[in-house]
Amino acid sequence: MTQARIHLIYARARNGVIGRDNQLPWHLPEDMAFFKQKTAGGTVVMGRKTWDSLPSRFRPLPGRDNVVVTRQNGWQPSPASERVHVAADLPQALATAQGLGQPVWVIGGAQIYAQSLALADEVWVTEINQDFDGDAHAPVLDDRWQEVSREAQTSSNGLPFAFVCYQRR
Numbered sequence: 001m002t003q004a005r006i007h008l009i010y011a012r013a014r015n016g017v018i019g020r021d022n023q024l025p026w027h028l029p030e031d032m033a034f035f036k037q038k039t040a041g042g043t044v045v046m047g048r049k050t051w052d053s054l055p056s057r058f059r060p061l062p063g064r065d066n067v068v069v070t071r072q073n074g075w076q077p078s079p080a081s082e083r084v085h086v087a088a089d090l091p092q093a094l095a096t097a098q099g100l101g102q103p104v105w106v107i108g109g110a111q112i113y114a115q116s117l118a119l120a121d122e123v124w125v126t127e128i129n130q131d132f133d134g135d136a137h138a139p140v141l142d143d144r145w146q147e148v149s150r151e152a153q154t155s156s157n158g159l160p161f162a163f164v165c166y167q168r169r
C-alpha cells in the first residue's frame with residue numbers, strides 16, 4: 001500500500017509572500033474557489049495560526065477533515081467538531097491525515113509548508129503576478145520540482161495570476 005500522496009497548496013505573490021499578520025495580503029475570490037474545489041473531500045493539515053486565521057464560521061473547513069498542528073497541551077478547536085483532529089507535530093499530523101485515507105492537503109502556514117515540502121510529491125501554487133508586503137514566505141521549490149501545468153487568468157479585480165502544478169522529478 002503506497003502512502004497516500006501529500007499535496008501542498010498555497011497562493012504566493014511574485015516576491016514569494018504568502019501572508020501578512022496571519023492574513024492573506026490580497027482578495028482573490030477565484031483562488032478561494034480553486035482552493036475549495038481542490039481540497040474538497042480531502043483532509044487538510046494546517047498549523048494552529050492558520051486555523052485561527054480562518055473566520056470562525058469556516059472552522060472547520062466544511063466538507064473536509066481538518067488536522068491542526070499545535071504544541072499547546074490540551075488545545076481544543078473552537079467551534080468543537082468531530083472532524084477536527086489535533087496533532088502535536090507535523091509527522092503525527094500527516095500520519096493522522098494519511099490514516100483517514102483521503103487526499104492529504106497541507107494548507108499552511110509557512111512553517112508547516114517548509115517542514116512538509118520534503119514529504120510532498122505535488123505542489124499547487126497560485127502564482128500572483130504582483131509583489132505584496134508580508135511577513136510569511138512560500139517554501140523554495142528547488143530544481144527537482146518540475147512545472148506540469150499552468151493556467152493563467154486575470155481576476156475580477158484585475159490581478160493577474162496562474163494556477164500552477166509542480167511535481168517532484
Ligand SMILES: Nc1nc(N)c2c(n1)CN(C(=O)COc1ccccc1N1CCC(C(=O)O)CC1)C2
Pocket residue numbers: 009010011024031032035036053054055058061062106107108124125126
Ligand atoms: N491556493 C490557496 N491555498 C491556500 N492554502 C489557501 C488559499 N489559496 C486561500 N486560502 C484561504 O482563503 C483561507 O480561507 C479563508 C481565509 C479567509 C476568509 C475565507 C477563507 N475561506 C476560503 C476557503 C473556503 C473553503 O475552502 O471552504 C472557506 C473560507 C488558503
